[in-house]
Amino acid sequence: MFSNSKKWDPRGKHCYVTGGSTGLGLSLAILLTKKGADVSIVARNEERLQRAVELMEKERQNPNQILRSYSFSLNDATSSALALEAACQPHGGRCPDAVFMCAGASTPGFFVEQDERSMRDGMDNGYWVQAWTAHAAAKRMVKSRSRGKLVFISSVLGYMSIVGYSTYSPAKHALRGLAETLRSELLLYDIGVHILFPGTIFSPGYAKENETKPKITLKIEEDDSGLQPEQVAERLLDGVQKGHFHIAVDLIGNLMRSSTRGATPHNNVLLDIVYGIIGWIGLADWRRGVDKTVVNHRKEHEAYLSAQKFFGEPQQTSE
Numbered sequence: 001m002f003s004n005s006k007k008w009d010p011r012g013k014h015c016y017v018t019g020g021s022t023g024l025g026l027s028l029a030i031l032l033t034k035k036g037a038d039v040s041i042v043a044r045n046e047e048r049l050q051r052a053v054e055l056m057e058k059e060r061q062n063p064n065q066i067l068r069s070y071s072f073s074l075n076d077a078t079s080s081a082l083a084l085e086a087a088c089q090p091h092g093g094r095c096p097d098a099v100f101m102c103a104g105a106s107t108p109g110f111f112v113e114q115d116e117r118s119m120r121d122g123m124d125n126g127y128w129v130q131a132w133t134a135h136a137a138a139k140r141m142v143k144s145r146s147r148g149k150l151v152f153i154s155s156v157l158g159y160m161s162i163v164g165y166s167t168y169s170p171a172k173h174a175l176r177g178l179a180e181t182l183r184s185e186l187l188l189y190d191i192g193v194h195i196l197f198p199g200t201i202f203s204p205g206y207a208k209e210n211e212t213k214p215k216i217t218l219k220i221e222e223d224d225s226g227l228q229p230e231q232v233a234e235r236l237l238d239g240v241q242k243g244h245f246h247i248a249v250d251l252i253g254n255l256m257r258s259s260t261r262g263a264t265p266h267n268n269v270l271l272d273i274v275y276g277i278i279g280w281i282g283l284a285d286w287r288r289g290v291d292k293t294v295v296n297h298r299k300e301h302e303a304y305l306s307a308q309k310f311f312g313e314p315q316q317t318s319e
């Protein structure tokens with residue numbers, strides 16, 4: 001409330017944004033550029049990175065801002081460290097001041113249709129894609145005795161889950177586990193940790209996941225009206241600037257946050273209590289409705305599995 005003067009200001013800071021070529025990451029990269037930050041974005045596809053940098057260039061506030069893109073896969077420790085290393089070069093090797101881990105992907109589907117590859121991909125694209133970057137960045141910050149911020153992107157599916165997210169929701173819950181540990185441990189070095197729990201974001205990734213999303217999942221998600229990537233980016237930055245650890249971007253997220261808080265610090269004690277009470281009652285009620293929707297879907301699901309020739313081969317995994 002009275003902390004405006006202490007608010008974190010991205011101006012002149014080096015912000016490292018993974019997944020900065022599309023969706024939330026791109027909106028955040030543009031927003032940070034508008035705020036006068038140096039921005040490095042990382043993703044795999046070069047063309048999309050190029051286009052993203054062009055959009056960022058349009059928002060440049062001064063000629064000194066360093067706006068760069070780096071093409072790396074962030075699915076393993078080595079390339080995640082190399083990506084960070086590359087982005088430090090134009091900054092004389094200095095570590096970024098803030099690391100926003102927006103990279104991620106989800107491929108919804110039914111659990112019984114998954115195989116070893118898709119389950120592991122779920123953790124790679126939901127958990128490791130951020131964990132490796134956090135690890136590389138934390139080591140670099142501590143070694144160079146620089147303070148910084150680590151910002152994870154989870155989902156409301158990191159607080160709860162629904163049918164269809166067996167490969168994705170566990171990874172988003174795991175991010176919470178990592179963030180909770182690091183918030184405590186990195187106090188040793190004065191490194192700040194934040195984690196975002198958004199609902200539906202109308203991004204290119206969302207359009208893509210809807211191609212494989214079970215109808216039942218899509219139907220349950222209708223209760224969430226969704227937000228544009230620009231809105232989520234604004235609210236994310238606002239939460240970081242206010243120093244919030246768990247950041248929710250809408251009412252649903254705040255209800256989930258307050259009724260699943262465990263031992264996380266409050267954002268706003270009074271409001272969190274109100275959210276907590278509404279959530280305590282409302283979410284259980286919502287869940288009853290969702291359970292009913294799932295049960296009512298049994299027949300259609302049986303027909304779907306039959307059409308997929310799922311039955312009759314109990315020992316085989318679907319490849």
Ligand SMILES: NC(=O)C1=CN([C@@H]2O[C@H](COP(=O)(O)OP(=O)(O)OC[C@H]3O[C@@H](n4cnc5c(N)ncnc54)[C@H](OP(=O)(O)O)[C@@H]3O)[C@@H](O)[C@H]2O)C=CC1
Nearest residue numbers: 019021022023024043044045074103104155200201203205
């Ligand atoms: N959209 C939604 O409804 C929601 C999304 N989220 C989370 O928000 C984050 C952003 O989502 P969204 O904007 O929808 O995503 P998009 O799919 O629109 O963008 C994802 C970005 O991450 C990059 N990326 C993905 N995987 C990798 C990888 N392995 N290595 C390097 N870069 C990678 C992509 O580029 P490229 O493919 O070229 O590498 C792209 O820049 C994700 O973590 C997502 O899980 C959370 C809640 C809801």
Ligand SMILES: CCCCCCCCCCCCCCCC(=O)[C@@H](N)CO
Nearest residue numbers: 106155157199200221223224282283286
């Ligand atoms: C009173 C209580 C009312 C509660 C209503 C709750 C409605 C929640 C609907 C589920 C939303 C799922 C969003 C998934 C976001 C995501 O992470 C995926 N798009 C994957 O990327």
